[in-house]
Amino acid sequence: MAQQTWTAVDAYFDGLLVEEDEALTGAAADSEAAGLPAHQVAPNQGKLLHLLARIRGARRILEIGTLGGYSTIWLARALPEGGQLVTLEVDERCAEIAAANIARAGLQDSVDIRHGRAIDLLPQLAGTAPFDLVFIDADKPSNPEYLEWALKLTRPGSVIIGDNVVRDGAVVDATSSDPRVQGVRRFTELIAEHPRLTATALQTVGSKGYDGLVMALVTQ
Template sequence: MTQQTWTAVDDYFDGLLVEEDAALVAAAADSEAAGLPAHQVAPNQGKLLNLLARIHGARRILEIGTLGGYSTIWLARALPPGGRLVTLEVDAQCADVAAANIARAGLADVVDIRRGRAVDLLPELSDLAPFDLVFIDADKPSNPDYLKWALALTRPGSVIIGDNVVRDGAVVDPDSPDPRVQGVRRFTELISEHPKLTATALQTVGSKGYDGLVLALVTN
């Protein structure tokens, strides 16, 4: 199988099942025009996040890593009336682009964009906890720290999702010199060892290439 095939299959299912409206299309286009890295989730992955949040009935969502706000829009649209999403972004340009994209989607009153290093911002969120769903999609070397705070800011029944954990298969290499791979490996090992978490991981292929995610449930 080739990247061309993976993209074609994504396009087929997206055309039937994924409602990517003008605000989402514009969010992706404006992120690209601003020169942001093309690291946002694919449309079908955004819809998956939206469905998971809706199935879970999430009222409070924490996103670590905003980028241009594409995944933020998908997640925020899953919230019921009165719901709230807090998203953390260290890069000022990304935060500016995201703010414009989120406002155009009509979600400025639902989404709280906080600017700065996530490890500095996370301790400030205890008054908003517990969060029902946490989506971690930021710098991978810090994933172990993000997991620690995700656990501190959630409750039994909360869901924690970690994106980009397969790294084109490099995750299986214990000797990888890539700090992103090592961050993902330690993140997954900590999840596997934690008595309050049960989890699984899924490999994915598609328009974004070969990667995957970890899905964990806080049990007690």
């Protein structure tokens, strides 16, 4: 009953506030048709990322975890003229599908898709930093390392967002044997301890179920 209600509420607000065009719906549909996991953000979450990037005035965005490019499109559309988004994807098939979806959205000139392990690709971005916004939505056990690199590649005023941190509530279980839960817990603890960051976390419910995100501001 709860999931049915959450999905209906999302549909209500999406119908009023979130405009998905053919590029976005096509990206989601093509990703599903290709058998990619349904891990992309929901439409209202994509719009939230878009608004946060615009509020920040982001000219350079880093995305860790491309999947089919759905969130990439939302973020890239927030860029001003001359802005750039770099997105990292380990799976070659995902990168290919994302490239097609991004091209259909007309964003190929502002999006740089890099294929490979993010932990190997991140050091290569040092010469192109700083980024104004970093969206981390990849393998959760590596989140602590992604945070370390996000801090190296940002500056005061940059925003770092980590998705899927609630794990259906499992994040509170310190004894969990799930490496994704432990990755998220360490990620959040590191944010809490870091002198350059101030942050908060939000639980979310909706068409994607029960989860949440962490958002941190780089202060120095």
